[in-house]
Amino acid sequence: MATTDEIIKRTAPSHLIDHNLIDRDVESLCDGMVKYEKRPAKRKDGSVVQGLYNAWIIFNNPKQFNSYTTDMVKATILAFRRASVDREVNAVVFTGVGEKAFCTGGNTKEYAEYYAGNPQEYRQYMRLFNDMVSAILGCDKPVVCRVNGMRIGGGQEIGMACDFSVAHDLANFGQAGPKHGSAAIGGATDFLPVMIGCEQAMVSGTLCEPFSAHKAARLGIIADVVPALKIDGKFVANPTVVTDKFLDEYGRVIHGEFRTGAQFKEGQALIKEGEIDLSMLDQKVDELCAKLIDTFPECMTKSLEELRKPKLDAWNANKENSRAWLALNMMNEARTGFRAFNEGTKETGREIEFVKLRQGLAVGTPWTEELVDSLMPGA
Numbered sequence: 148m149a150t151t152d153e154i155i156k157r158t159a160p161s162h163l164i165d166h167n168l169i170d171r172d173v174e175s176l177c178d179g180m181v182k183y184e185k186r187p188a189k190r191k192d193g194s195v196v197q198g199l200y201n202a203w204i205i206f207n208n209p210k211q212f213n214s215y216t217t218d219m220v221k222a223t224i225l226a227f228r229r230a231s232v233d234r235e236v237n238a239v240v241f242t243g244v245g246e247k248a249f250c251t252g253g254n255t256k257e258y259a260e261y262y263a264g265n266p267q268e269y270r271q272y273m274r275l276f277n278d279m280v281s282a283i284l285g286c287d288k289p290v291v292c293r294v295n296g297m298r299i300g301g302g303q304e305i306g307m308a309c310d311f312s313v314a315h316d317l318a319n320f321g322q323a324g325p326k327h328g329s330a331a332i333g334g335a336t337d338f339l340p341v342m343i344g345c346e347q348a349m350v351s352g353t354l355c356e357p358f359s360a361h362k363a364a365r366l367g368i369i370a371d372v373v374p375a376l377k378i379d380g381k382f383v384a385n386p387t388v389v390t391d392k393f394l395d396e397y398g399r400v401i402h403g404e405f406r407t408g409a410q411f412k413e414g415q416a417l418i419k420e421g422e423i424d425l426s427m428l429d430q431k432v433d434e435l436c437a438k439l440i441d442t443f444p445e446c447m448t449k450s451l452e453e454l455r456k457p458k459l460d461a462w463n464a465n466k467e468n469s470r471a472w473l474a475l476n477m478m479n480e481a482r483t484g485f486r487a488f489n490e491g492t493k494e495t496g497r498e499i500e501f502v503k504l505r506q507g508l509a510v511g512t513p514w515t516e517e518l519v520d521s522l523m524p525g526a
């Protein structure tokens with residue numbers, strides 16, 4: 148009987164059709180701000196698998212906490228399509244450069260300086276954003292979000308669109324919309340209720356208070372969490388988060404909550420003096436990818452397609468209405484909130500005085516350019 152290798156050699160066709168949409172490097176679409184790297188796949192024992200790879204899609208905009216510009220969104224759509232049709236790719240690892248931020252969502256500078264006041268332009272942008280989320284949810288390969296740092300706003304939304312999330316425990320997770328002039332309707336309002344229940348989804352989607360990685364793991368936003376801080380060469384859990392207790396004296400769950408007061412400050416100081424090491428994160432990602440490759444490919448894809456449906460159905464039901472609302476929202480609250488973040492500073496703050504705005508609207512004050520300018524931090 149011929150061996151599998153002999154049969155492959157004898158029967159594999161000499162020509163394969165390329166199903167990519169366009170034949171261009173991902174990097175060339177966005178000046179290298181999204182990288183596409185095929186990294187050799189490994190078995191559970193760490194040995195390299197000949198001819199098979201994982202596609203690493205990497206946001207490369209560290210100065211702006213890996214927020215995505217319009218060009219980066221275009222490149223990401225094509226990167227996921229490329230991974231989907233690449234026969235040698237078994238899984239996608241979606242991550243960012245550095246150890247501070249996976250992604251903090253839409254680029255607030257571009258939002259404030261180009262899209263603010265231009266709903267027709269933002270409608271076109273939101274077609275691209277929607278297609279990026281759909282490209283992740285429709286990827287024919289399992290998608291692992293390697294959470295290399297904070298996952299905020301649209302960054303949290305595209306992260307939750309992935310199939311698995313593995314995070315280091317200095318990362319925070321949350322939304323920013325209602326504080327910066329938007330609503331988390333780029334996926335979070337679709338995914339959060341399905342993933343963590345309506346009550347905690349409401350907390351995360353409206354109050355804009357971050358969850359620690361340990362809380363995100365406890366609630367079910369991420370599959371796994373590992374340490375990244377080393378003190379004297381030894382990995383330690385995030386010292387700003389409660390990880391050594393589960394209940395407080397009243398029986399309330401406190402595991403994963405942020406420490407407060409002096410304890411929080413001491414934790415911050417410890418992080419500053421320690422060393423950040425992502426080797427445990429990469430080991431966990433490698434372990435997961437090694438498990439994924441040890442399966443039938445079509446059965447894996449079918450399982451992904453079925454298990455994605457709760458998120459996908461909510462996303463498909465709402466994404467076009469959300470796109471339309473977000474475009475029109477660029478006329479008032481988004482124009483105001485993203486300008487405030489972009490024009491504010493650490494000294495003046497980067498958010499408006501919400502009560503002042505509410506007091507004005509309570510007496511019917513119209514949205515004029517003058518009103519918007521008066522709300523800018525430091526105005």
Ligand SMILES: CC(C)(COP(=O)(O)OP(=O)(O)OC[C@H]1O[C@@H](n2cnc3c(N)ncnc32)[C@H](O)[C@@H]1OP(=O)(O)O)[C@@H](O)C(=O)NCCC(=O)NCCSC(=O)C1=CCCCC1=O
Pocket residue numbers: 210211212214251252253254255256276297299300301302323324327329330332333473488
């Ligand atoms: C809370 C933060 C994420 C982190 O705060 P902090 O740790 O204090 O860092 P900063 O000093 O704020 O930021 C460091 C520098 O990075 C720049 N930065 C951070 N985030 C962005 C961003 N999203 N776009 C562009 N630049 C960003 C920041 O300006 C600093 O640089 P500088 O030169 O100014 O010193 C905090 O950074 C934060 O709140 N960031 C903004 C989060 C946000 O509002 N994201 C957009 C939400 S809306 C969105 O994503 C949407 C997606 C699709 C659907 C519609 C929609 O609204």
